[in-house]
Amino acid sequence: MALSKRSTIRQHADRSVPSRAAEILARGTVAHVGFAIDGQPYVIPFSYHYDKAAPDRLYLHGGQESRALRHLASGSQVCITVTLLDGLVYSRSALYHSMNYRSVVVFGTAREVMDRSSKSCIFEQMTRRYFPGRTLGRDYQAATPEQLDATALLEVAIHEMSAKVRTGGPAGPLDATPGAPGTCGVAPPPLDLHPQEQEVGSRDCDTMPR
Numbered sequence: 001m002a003l004s005k006r007s008t009i010r011q012h013a014d015r016s017v018p019s020r021a022a023e024i025l026a027r028g029t030v031a032h033v034g035f036a037i038d039g040q041p042y043v044i045p046f047s048y049h050y051d052k053a054a055p056d057r058l059y060l061h062g063g064q065e066s067r068a069l070r071h072l073a074s075g076s077q078v079c080i081t082v083t084l085l086d087g088l089v090y091s092r093s094a095l096y097h098s099m100n101y102r103s104v105v106v107f108g109t110a111r112e113v114m115d116r117s118s119k120s121c122i123f124e125q126m127t128r129r130y131f132p133g134r135t136l137g138r139d140y141q142a143a144t145p146e147q148l149d150a151t152a153l154l155e156v157a158i159h160e161m162s163a164k165v166r167t168g169g170p171a172g173p174l175d176a177t178p179g180a181p182g183t184c185g186v187a188p189p190p191l192d193l194h195p196q197e198q199e200v201g202s203r204d205c206d207t208m209p210r
């Protein structure tokens with residue numbers, strides 16, 4: 001996929017890994033979807049579907065009344081970011097605190113998928129991506145035609161995308177000096193210390209193991 005100026009990583013160009021973009025999108029869980037309406041930018045989080053076998057397409061879905069989806073269905077430009085946080089990097093120097101990450105920025109345009117069987121197929125693949133091991137017909141029932149019609153599915157044609165990865169420890173001037181004052185290292189991504197309580201709807205529902 002050819003990259004234009006808008007997709008060329010200037011800052012830390014050494015962290016540019018375009019060949020890993022598909023792999024990162026296939027592992028991500030949340031897409032931040034950016035678009036502008038009348039000059040006002042919006043960035044809205046969505047779940048999404050992406051399959052490395054069809055690397056130039058990404059899918060978004062939601063209620064038919066979603067402003068974001070209605071706007072994007074008209075074919076306007078969209079910018080989508082997916083980020084995997086790998087670690088918190090702490091340094092002996094304030095300036096060199098950082099994060100380890102894998103991230104992708106996608107530029108494209110969307111169209112609405114209208115055909116019910118295509119929608120059903122993408123939704124099943126998407127459910128499998130988020131919940132591997134769950135089987136249609138055994139663990140959950142397929143969406144009805146009415147539910148499919150009430151749900152908008154957008155196929156984003158990816159025109160270009162960039163990927164950037166930071167790995168390793170802190171790069172401060174004191175971080176490679178054993179015995180220098182302070183501490184340095186890489187901490188795992190933080191778990192939310194005050195997670196929202198997970199409610200299950202009925203006593204028959206399990207909490208899925210992590």
Ligand SMILES: Cc1cc2nc3c(=O)[nH]c(=O)nc-3n(C[C@H](O)[C@H](O)[C@H](O)COP(=O)(O)OP(=O)(O)OC[C@H]3O[C@@H](n4cnc5c(N)ncnc54)[C@H](O)[C@@H]3O)c2cc1C
Pocket residue numbers: 006007008009010011012083085099101102103104105161162163164
């Ligand atoms: C979790 C996380 C935390 C970060 N925290 C900071 C921070 O606190 N401060 C900071 O300055 N930077 C941070 N970054 C890096 C930030 O995303 C930008 O890469 C950096 O700020 C350079 O921005 P720029 O607009 O000058 O990029 P440019 O290099 O000018 O961007 C040009 C093009 O490169 C691509 N690009 C830029 N950044 C990324 C990216 N991260 N992933 C994929 N493609 C990209 C896009 O296509 C963009 O249009 C963070 C990144 C992540 C993933």
